[in-house]
Amino acid sequence: xxxxxxxxxxxxxxxxxxxxxxxxxxxxxxxxxxxxxxxxxxxxxxxxxxxxxxxxxxxxxxxxxxxxxxxxxxxxxxxxxxxxxxxxxxxxxxxxxxxxxxxxxxxxxxxxxxxxxxxxxxxxxxxxxxxxxxxxxxxxxxxxxxxxxxxxxxxxxxxxxxxxxxxxxxxxxxxxxxxxxxxxxxxxxxxxxxxxxxxxxxxxxxxxxxxxxxxxxxxxxxxxxxxxxxxxxxxxxxxxxxxxxxxxxxxxxxxxxxxxxxxxxxxxxxxxxxxxxxxxxxxxxxxxxxxxxxxxxxxxxxxxxxxxx
Amino acid sequence: xxxxxxxxxxxxxxxxxxxxxxxxxxxxxxxxxxxxxxxxxxxxxxxxxxxxxxxxxxxxxxxxxxxxxxxxxxxxxxxxxxxxxxxxxxxxxxxxxxxxxxxxxxxxxxxxxxxxxxxxxxxxxxxxxxxxxxxxxxxxxxxxxxxxxxxxxxxxxxxxxxxxxxxxxxxxxxxxxxxxxxxxxxxxxxxxxxxxxxxxxxxxxxxxxxxxxxxxxxxxxxxxxxxxxxxxxxxxxxxxxxxxxxxxxxxxxxxxxxxxxxxxxxxxxxxxxxxxxxxxxxxxxxxxxxxxxxxxxxxxxxxxxxxxx
Numbered sequence: 001x002x003x004x005x006x007x008x009x010x011x012x013x014x015x016x017x018x019x020x021x022x023x024x025x026x027x028x029x030x031x032x033x034x035x036x037x038x039x040x041x042x043x044x045x046x047x048x049x050x051x052x053x054x055x056x057x058x059x060x061x062x063x064x065x066x067x068x069x070x071x072x073x074x075x076x077x078x079x080x081x082x083x084x085x086x087x088x089x090x091x092x093x094x095x096x097x098x099x100x101x102x103x104x105x106x107x108x109x110x111x112x113x114x115x116x117x118x119x120x121x122x123x124x125x126x127x128x129x130x131x132x133x134x135x136x137x138x139x140x141x142x143x144x145x146x147x148x149x150x151x152x153x154x155x156x157x158x159x160x161x162x163x164x165x166x167x168x169x170x171x172x173x174x175x176x177x178x179x180x181x182x183x184x185x186x187x188x189x190x191x192x193x194x195x196x197x198x199x200x201x202x203x204x205x206x207x208x209x210x211x212x213x214x215x216x217x218x219x220x221x222x223x224x225x226x227x228x229x230x231x232x233x234x235x236x237x238x239x240x241x242x243x244x245x246x247x248x249x250x251x252x253x254x255x256x257x258x259x260x261x262x263x264x265x266x267x268x269x270x271x272x273x274x275x276x277x278x279x280x281x282x283x284x285x286x287x288x289x290x291x292x293x294x295x296x297x298x299x300x301x302x303x304x305x306x307x308x309x
Numbered sequence: 310x311x312x313x314x315x316x317x318x319x320x321x322x323x324x325x326x327x328x329x330x331x332x333x334x335x336x337x338x339x340x341x342x343x344x345x346x347x348x349x350x351x352x353x354x355x356x357x358x359x360x361x362x363x364x365x366x367x368x369x370x371x372x373x374x375x376x377x378x379x380x381x382x383x384x385x386x387x388x389x390x391x392x393x394x395x396x397x398x399x400x401x402x403x404x405x406x407x408x409x410x411x412x413x414x415x416x417x418x419x420x421x422x423x424x425x426x427x428x429x430x431x432x433x434x435x436x437x438x439x440x441x442x443x444x445x446x447x448x449x450x451x452x453x454x455x456x457x458x459x460x461x462x463x464x465x466x467x468x469x470x471x472x473x474x475x476x477x478x479x480x481x482x483x484x485x486x487x488x489x490x491x492x493x494x495x496x497x498x499x500x501x502x503x504x505x506x507x508x509x510x511x512x513x514x515x516x517x518x519x520x521x522x523x524x525x526x527x528x529x530x531x532x533x534x535x536x537x538x539x540x541x542x543x544x545x546x547x548x549x550x551x552x553x554x555x556x557x558x559x560x561x562x563x564x565x566x567x568x569x570x571x572x573x574x575x576x577x578x579x580x581x582x583x584x585x586x587x588x589x590x591x592x593x594x595x596x597x598x599x600x601x602x603x604x605x606x607x608x609x610x611x612x613x614x615x616x617x618x
Contacts, residue, residue: 021511152515197506202330204510206461208517
């Protein structure tokens with residue numbers, strides 16, 4: 001295999017109850033990344049299509065993740081990366097993760113898969129560190145493992161794959177503004193009261209239970225954030241109204257996707273999903289807020305190979 | 310039915326990763342509580358056998374919980390309570406919870422069960438508030454519901470019953486010292502770093518997952534407390550050594566039971582449990598520390614009716 005093209009999807013993280021540790025892989029929206037072998041023992045980014053991103057391998061997350069991988073293997077050739085961005089940076093659905101994870105996934109395929117999925121998460125995290133200022137794997141883990149993942153710890157990296165309730169789907173709306181993850185992290189308080197910790201833990205524990213039992217009522221009661229979301233909501237236009245309208249249209253839960261500005265709603269049937277999609281889209285339109293909105297099931301497969309040569 | 314006698318078992322709470330919210334019902338150790346109808350419209354405690362506890366219904370948790378129940382129903386008679394304590398107060402395996410929950414459970418039976426299990430938890434929590442200084446349901450919920458419970462919130466009281474891995478068992482060792490819950494709560498820090506909150510949540514989420522998947526390796530990695538236990542360990546004689554010895558004998562996880570001084574170990578087979586029991590008991594004996602030690606499976610049934618008349 002000389003070259004490979006992959007579709008590296010978006011992801012929703014935090015899901016209100018799992019700040020920095022919980023993530024879901026989306027079916028739609030994603031980057032297309034093509035990686036080809038070269039004779040040079042180096043990484044180059046040949047092209048980046050969309051959003052005016054740098055080709056500098058020390059500043060582009062694909063380059064950073066690829067270099068992290070290259071440090072762990074001794075080979076006599078290199079790779080050339082072509083990136084077709086499908087996710088706008090700073091949108092809250094894992095734009096950087098899609099690029100970095102897609103790149104190292106593709107390189108690993110070209111090398112005959114010497115690295116484990118956990119290794120690929122580690123390499124991708126170097127890209128996440130660069131853009132957000134801190135190591136976290138909540139976006140890259142669900143893309144690489146597929147489905148819904150809980151990152152138990154990033155120290156001795158431990159990723160738990162959680163079950164996917166068969167009817168679960170997500171409605172995602174993205175107002176057309178950019179929030180830099182690093183900026184969105186600044187508003188998060190450094191310390192929380194122990195009672196808040198207990199409440200946040202309890203909600204995450206209950207959410208995990210609801211995934212196994214497919215108890216959507218419990219899920220609805222559990223997808224709540226009393227720690228981070230209250231401080232971040234002001235960054236997102238009309239967040240409270242979108243939340244209210246979405247709930248009134250029957251969604252199970254509503255929250256900020258990642259560090260925003262995208263907002264996710266959960267649903268367990270397509271009729272409700274369509275109703276939610278229409279009502280929240282209508283609200284943004286009525287306020288003249290440009291936006292993108294879509295429905296996605298949970299993507300159990302993660303990154304997908306489109307083409308190999 | 311004029312009188313009823315119940316066995317109200319002990320419980321382990323916190324389990325390292327679920328401070329104040331997670332609890333497991335034990336099979337052995339427990340209080341025997343007999344409640345009889347009286348013609349007086351009042352609650353009286355006729356006798357308390359063991360540990361020199363008060364019969365004052367305003368200071369004994371059984372009396373306090375019974376009164377909370379009585380406020381919610383209009384009846385023309387009262388009850389007389391006889392308590393046979395099987396759990397030493399201040400031992401960390403839910404002594405007060407056994408008394409208060411057993412009492413309201415028994416009264417509810419005599420009344421023809423007008424109250425739900427959730428109601429009974431609420432009444433019992435009044436007793437917990439009295440002894441510990443704060444409302445919590447982590448001990449009373451697993452006794453009343455049976456099995457393993459997660460108290461998602463105490464505001465609109467929400468108790469989640471979690472699955473019981475079939476081979477799971479607990480080894481409990483109690484050094485013969487008393488720790489008052491209220492005192493043990495004082496050493497807990499009021500605020501935690503957000504990274505600690507995230508870590509604690511992730512461990513609880515993973516633990517819940519491990520109960521469903523019966524993944525004992527994941528359970529072992531998840532039953533960890535970096536928030537409360539490190540500050541409480543000094544209260545318990547030889548905690549670090551007991552932890553080390555227990556792990557060396559093959560236990561899955563070791564931690565402080567409730568607010569101590571009891572220490573729980575988890576195991577998934579009786580051979581290991583016996584080995585753990587012997588080695589930790591031997592250690593305490595070699596240090597001349599008086600102790601009680603036993604093995605228990607998870608008690609799925611909770612409070613048990615022994616006799617009715």
